[in-house]
Amino acid sequence: MNCHELELRLYDEDCRCALLGEAPLPRDVQAHLGRCPACRKTWSDAATDTARLSHELLFDPPPSLLTPPRSVGSEQPSFQELIGWPELSWGLTAGAVLATFCGLLPAALPWCQWTGFWTGAAIGLAAAVLERAGIALFPEWT
Amino acid sequence: MTGPAGADPWAADRALARRCVRGDDGAWSELVHRFGARIYSHCRLAGLAPADAEDVSQEVLVSAFRSLGSYAGCSLATWLYRLTRRRIADHFRSPQRRLVPSAGIGAAAERPSGDDPERALASAAEARRIRHALATLTEPARSILVAYYLYETPVREIAGEMEMPVNTVKSHLHRGRLALRRHLEDRS
Numbered sequence: 001m002n003c004h005e006l007e008l009r010l011y012d013e014d015c016r017c018a019l020l021g022e023a024p025l026p027r028d029v030q031a032h033l034g035r036c037p038a039c040r041k042t043w044s045d046a047a048t049d050t051a052r053l054s055h056e057l058l059f060d061p062p063p064s065l066l067t068p069p070r071s072v073g074s075e076q077p078s079f080q081e082l083i084g085w086p087e088l089s090w091g092l093t094a095g096a097v098l099a100t101f102c103g104l105l106p107a108a109l110p111w112c113q114w115t116g117f118w119t120g121a122a123i124g125l126a127a128a129v130l131e132r133a134g135i136a137l138f139p140e141w142t
Numbered sequence: 143m144t145g146p147a148g149a150d151p152w153a154a155d156r157a158l159a160r161r162c163v164r165g166d167d168g169a170w171s172e173l174v175h176r177f178g179a180r181i182y183s184h185c186r187l188a189g190l191a192p193a194d195a196e197d198v199s200q201e202v203l204v205s206a207f208r209s210l211g212s213y214a215g216c217s218l219a220t221w222l223y224r225l226t227r228r229r230i231a232d233h234f235r236s237p238q239r240r241l242v243p244s245a246g247i248g249a250a251a252e253r254p255s256g257d258d259p260e261r262a263l264a265s266a267a268e269a270r271r272i273r274h275a276l277a278t279l280t281e282p283a284r285s286i287l288v289a290y291y292l293y294e295t296p297v298r299e300i301a302g303e304m305e306m307p308v309n310t311v312k313s314h315l316h317r318g319r320l321a322l323r324r325h326l327e328d329r330s
Contacts, residue, residue, distance in 0.1 A: 008312040011290070011297050049319050053291040056269040057276065061182035062196050065203075066174055 001032045006039050010046045019043075019050040087128035094124025155218040159210045174203060177219070180292050181226050187276060187288055188230045198233050202226050216302070219293040224303060227285070275325040282306075283318035290315055 001009065009015055009029060017023035025033070033040050098120025102112045161169030181202050185195035202225050213221050276284060282304060289295040289303070297315070301308045 007316050008309060011312045011315050013296050016294075045323065046319070049323060050291070052268070053272065053287070053319075053322070054294070056272040057183055057187065057288070057292045058179050059183040059186045059195075061179045061199070062192075065182055065196055065199050066178050 001028050003032075003036060003039055003042075006032050006036075007042065010043070016050060019047045020054075021047075083125075083129060087125055090128035091121040091125030094127075095119075095121030098123075152217050156213070159213045159218065162207065163211050170207070173206075173218070177222050178203070180219075181222060183292055184223070184226045184288055185230060187273060187284075187292070189277070190230065190233065194233065198226075198229050202229050205229070216299050217295065220289075220295045220299040220303060223289050223293045223295055271326055272322065275322045278325060279318055279321060283314045283321070286311055286314045287318045287322075 006029065009026075010019070012026075014023060014026050015029060018025045018029070029043075033043055095117040099113045099117035102116030105112065158169055158173060162173055178199065182195055182199045185198045186192070190198060202222065206222060206225055209225075276287065279287065286300055286304065289300045290297065295303075297308055297311050301311045304311065
């Protein structure tokens with residue numbers, strides 16, 4: 001290893017750990033430093049700089065930044081948030097429309113209207129809940 | 143520090159990311175405490191005013207939370223450094239940005255910490271001088287120094303991020319560090 005190679009070697013991870021005192025000196029570096037006083041100075045300067053730059057470049061962040069916002073941690077909407085009066089209204093309306101339609105069929109049986117009502121209500125409610133969930137889950141779409 | 147040695151150098155980072163994705167509040171707090179200050183500092187060192195730096199840092203964290211599922215192939219530090227760089231670039235493209243003169247980067251008031259007020263003030267002054275010196279460096283040296291010293295990103299990952307050879311990154315680091323040292327010695 002020559003002096004220029006040592007200058008570049010300083011930035012490898014094993015050397016960074018050694019500069020910070022977290023790991024022993026790598027053997028090739030140790031061998032070069034043993035015979036080169038100029039590089040011993042280079043190593044010493046690099047150790048000082050590595051320690052102070054890692055520390056001094058840090059700003060104190062505002063406390064609000066270190067408190068995870070609840071809206072980020074709980075993006076999944078609850079059941080109560082998904083089903084409200086608007087969704088129930090959509091369900092009832094869709095049920096009523098389908099029941100009326102079933103009642104108008106020429107060969108309609110008595111239970112047809114009830115089946116139509118419940119089917120329509122289920123579809124209407126599901127569509128409304130999905131729409132609400134879509135807004136809650138992907139706010140960037142709105 | 144996450145090093146590239148070993149079969150899976152980013153196993154711990156990936157485990158943390160998986161816990162965050164599963165909704166583990168403790169994991170998210172750990173991530174924010176590990177990287178929040180670095181992200182904020184990156185924004186400030188890039189010249190953002192404190193309020194803007196806080197906004198951009200929040201955006202980075204929210205964006206990180208949403209896309210942690212796709213995190214792979216590098217350390218979390220590098221991944222967050224990349225996100226922050228993009229957000230800062232977006233911010234400088236936006237017309238609402240507030241500019242801070244480069245001298246103001248180091249001049250912001252910081253809380254002196256520690257029991258000894260004189261030592262704390264000296265330390266704050268030293269930090270201001272270093273940040274000011276960093277602001278005098280040109281790109282890409284400044285970005286490389288921020289990635290290496292602030293995020294503790296390994297040189298190989300910086301090289302991948304910056305699309306330049308490893309030895310070029312090391313040369314920028316070396317010249318940048320010596321320039322900082324000269325600047326600090328001249329001013330003292």
